[in-house]
Amino acid sequence: MKAKTHFFKNLDLTSILVPEDGATFTGTKVVCTVGPSCQDVDIMCDMLNAGVVGCRVDLTWGPLDFHRKSLHNLQLAMRKSRRLCCTMVDTLGRELMIRRQVKIGEDGWPIHEESFTVSAGQQVIITTRTDVDASGSVLPITYSKFTEMAVKGDTVYIGRYLVCGADSASLYLEVVDVQDDDVVCVAKNDAVLDGLLTVFHAERSSEGLSNVQNDLPLLSDYDKECLHILAQDFEIDFLSLSYTRSADDVREARRFLDSIGMSNTKILAKLESRQSLLNFQGILNEADGIIISRGNLGLDCVPEKMALVQKTLVQACNLVGKPVLMTRVVDTMINTPRPTRAEATDVANAVLDGVDGILLGAETLRGRYPCETVTTICSISRAAEKVFDHHYHYEHLMEVAFDVGQIGGDHQGVPAESDEDGAITPSAALAQSEANGNGPNSPSRGPSFRGSGIRGHGHGLRRDDSWNSVTSAGAHHQLPSLGVAAKAMARFSQVASTGSLAGLAYGRQDMTGAAYHRSPYISKLESIASSAVRAADRVGASLIVVYTHTGKTAQLVAKYRPNMPILTLVVPHLVSDQLKWKLEGRSSARQCLISRSLLPVLAAPSPxxxxxxxxxxVMASRVGLVKPHDHVVCVQRIHDDFCVKIISVDELGAGIKRDDAVMSHSVFGINPNHGVTGPHGVHGPGYDSPRVHNNPIGNKFGHMPVPLPVQPPTFTGSMGGVLTPTGLNL
Ligand SMILES: Nc1ncnc2c1ncn2[C@@H]1O[C@H](COP(=O)(O)OP(=O)(O)O)[C@@H](O)[C@H]1O
Ligand SMILES: C=C(OP(=O)(O)O)C(=O)O
Known part of the structure; x- marks a missing residue:
């Protein structure tokens, strides 16, 4: 298979040395974690203007009152900045922590006054006793069964933001003995332990999953209570599900959210341990999106395979069109206004790999440069997007064409095996091919892969088999995305052709198996979505406009990673939360924000x-997304028919070119205070001129169009307001 090349066409060293001009849209999304560094409304506004499209509150890192204030301030900041932003709550879940004295500061954030200095070679005891205070030599842990998990030789990490390299505050420990309530360790490095301390118990086996996992619940009582309370006052768009281990975990979280009226909240499964990799396919099938929690994951995987883990996970998410966010890109920006070269390269590589967005943690939570961090990520992303190999991405997806509609959104777990036309779908084909022991695909056409290849060595193996059961005949029935991921791994030649995600985590390859069957069919919707992207590419369009209720069509278009922004018009629709019917659109619009290149705007239903x-x-022109004579591709469903159309921007950038427009309605005028105004009622972000009332008789063609005021030549992040047939109401 052809490798992704990321053509550096027309790039010479002179142009490479020039800073990114910021004159284009940033498709890669930035989600920040809110903490004392950015809770202030004005800072939030600056961050929204810099490109943040999502704010996460993390139940592990702050008290409920602080988070309530953060979400409240975000509402104010959205109104003030006229930017849309999605909300995300991160769970405490199965996190292990050190018990310490804590005070709440004036800003509502916890303060740990003492820090502990530990020297390499010294003894450190992690104890389950509750009657001891933490010190540099004794660290009481919150989990009462920790002594049952640890064995001699294990590695344990303790720190505030584990192994980020910026704080020198992570402690590496080797377990030397377990005695009653104490796990006796020896320190492997010097460290100063400060702040809230989390504990990570690394997998001990290099061959399989042999650690006993902690038996803490997926959602702690605290998580449940907080979610319940927060959901009463705020619309929570995403749950960031910590320590997701299996598809069952995602289903459990779904049931809980549904039970408290949070059916609209989507679940992003956080992959932070090797176990989540072993069960990745099931998790991907069940979740609405993925967070690659690289800090913790990096401690549970061998370093030499981390890049492959990242690339494989991203590719698998891309292939099924589900959003994937990545953590830990610019740790040093907690303390410095500039990333290291390695970090800058890391962000660019993530963008080239195909991530939808970056999830910032400590950088914005307690870092000194929250806005600079966002600006930096956006500039690096923009530069990388310019050389992203869109054609290769598109062709690759077409090769493994796959209907995301069959696996996404319905929370049923197992997708349909055939579609409305009775065509064979990948899952059916795969099962059949595997039942036959091979298939028309044959190893020469695709990679070898057997998803069930993990052999359970040792005790404590936790393996979610819901996605992959071995029948008595030995055939493996796999969900479609398993096959898709297998195909994805073909990208990594040696490892991929004989390995799996499990192989990557272990650092060895022990997989062989059935070959992936090329899909003979894609759904109508996916066909339309991909055709729109191809058409946009062929005519050199500067914008794609998609109408959507749920975001599904837009996500499918985004999946094909077009080279231009996707203005997503979210038309509200009626939904029931089992208690009442309501018109829903706002949360769909916000949820679109984390998908690469989607620029959602809530639209009023219009005849x-x-x-x-x-x-x-008009709006796109105002914010600089299109200019006169540019082409725009539009994807729309009219009743049951899908259509793709190509229109052009008129010569003044003031609407659709008359020849193309079926109807052009805008009313133009001159505002005496502010000079020229655009079509009445059209306001983009930062456009403050007073509104002019619409012409009551709907003057369609009677006025001379005038050019729109020129906007700053950059557009990053999101827009607020509701788009109506007479303009954007902010
Ligand atoms: N100009 C328009 N004004 C309002 N609604 C529109 C317009 N054009 C299309 N629509 C509607 O937008 C909706 C898009 O929803 P749908 O196709 O179900 O998308 P998805 O599956 O992505 O939620 C369709 O019902 C379509 O009829
Ligand atoms: C746990 C997280 O990330 P990491 O594992 O990368 O520190 C997080 O950001 O929630």
Whole structure:
């Protein structure tokens, strides 16, 4: 298979040395974690303007009142900045922590006054006793069964932000003995332990999963209580599900959210341990998106395979069109205004790998440069997006064409095996091919892969077999994305052709098996989505406009990673939360924000598609996404028919070119205070001129169009407001 090349066409060293001009849209999304560094409304506004599209509150890291204030401030900041932002709550879950004295500071954030200095070679005891205070030599742990988990030779990490390299505050410990309530360790490095301390118990086996896992619940009582309380006052768009181990975990979280009226909240499964990799396919099938929690994952995997783990996970998410976020990109920006070269390269590589977005943690939570961090990520991402190999990405997806609709969103677990036309779907084909022991695909057409290849060595093996059962005949029935991921791994030649995610985690390859069957079919929707991207590419369009209720169509378009922004018009629709019916659109719009290149705007339902489209073009022109004569590709469902159309921006950038427009309705005028205004009622972010009332008789063609005021030549992040057939209401 052809490798992704990321063509560096027309890039010479002179242009490479020039800083990124910021004159284009940033497709890669930035989600930040809110803490004392950025809770202030004005700082939040700056961050939204810099490109943040999502704010996460982390139940592990702060008290409920602080998070309530953060979410409240975010609402104020959204109103003030006129930017849309999604909300995310991160669970405490199965986190192990050190018990310490804590006070709550004036800003509502916990303060740990003491820090502990530990020297390499010294003894450190992790104890389950509850009657001791923490010190540099004795660290009481919150989990009462820790002594049952640890054995001599194990590695344990303790720190505030584990192994980030910026704090020198992570302690590496080797277990030398377990006595009653104490796990006796020896320190492997010097460290100063400060702040809230988490504990990570690394997998001891280099061949399989042999650690006993802690038996803490997926959602602690604290998580449940906080979610319940927060959901009463705030709309929570995403749950960031810590320590997801299996598809069952995702189902359990789904059931809980549904039970407290949070059916609209999507679940992003956090992969932070080797176990989550072993069960990745099931998790991917069940979750709405993935967070690659590289800090913890990096401690549980061999370093030499981390890059492959990252690339494989990203590729698998891309292939099924589910958003994937990545943590830990610019740790040093906690303390410095500039990333290291390695970090800058890391961000660019993540973008080239195909991530949807970056999830910032300590950088924005307690870092000194939260806004600079966001700006830096956006500039690096923009530069990388320019050389992203869109064509290769598209062709690769077409090769493994796959209907995301069959696996996403319905929380049923097992997708349909055939579609409405009765065509064979990948899952059916795969099962059949495997039942036959081979298939028309044959190893020469695709990689070898057997998902069930993990052999359970030792005790404590936790393996989610829900996605992959071995029948008595020995055939492996796999969900489609397993096959897709197998295909994805073909990218990594040696490892991938004989390995699996498990192989990557172990650092050895012990997999052989059935070959992936090339899909003979994609759904109508996916076909339309991919055609729109191809058309946009072929005509050199500067924008794709997608109408969507749920975000599904837009996500499918985003999956094909077009080279231009996707203005996503979210048309509200009726939903029931089992208690009442309501018009829903806002959360779908916010949830679109984390998918690469989606620029969602809430749209008012309108009887005529072209009025709204016209206003979409006007708005895009105002914020600098299109210019006169540019082409725009539009994807729309009209009743049961899907359509892709290509329109052009008029010569003034003030709407759809008349020849193309089925109807052009805008009313233009001159505002005496502010000079020229655009079509009445059209306001983009930062556009403060007073509103002019619409012409009551709907003057369609009677006024001379005038150019729109020129906007700053950059557009990063999101837009607020509701797009109506007469403009954007902020
Ligand atoms: N101009 C328009 N104004 C309002 N609604 C529109 C317009 N054009 C299309 N729509 C509607 O938008 C909706 C998009 O939803 P749908 O196709 O179900 O997307 P998804 O599956 O992504 O949620 C369709 O019902 C379509 O009829
Ligand atoms: C746990 C997280 O990330 P990491 O493992 O990368 O520190 C997080 O950001 O929630």
């Amino acid at each position: 005529s598609g072209d009025q709204l489209l016209h206003e979409a073009v």
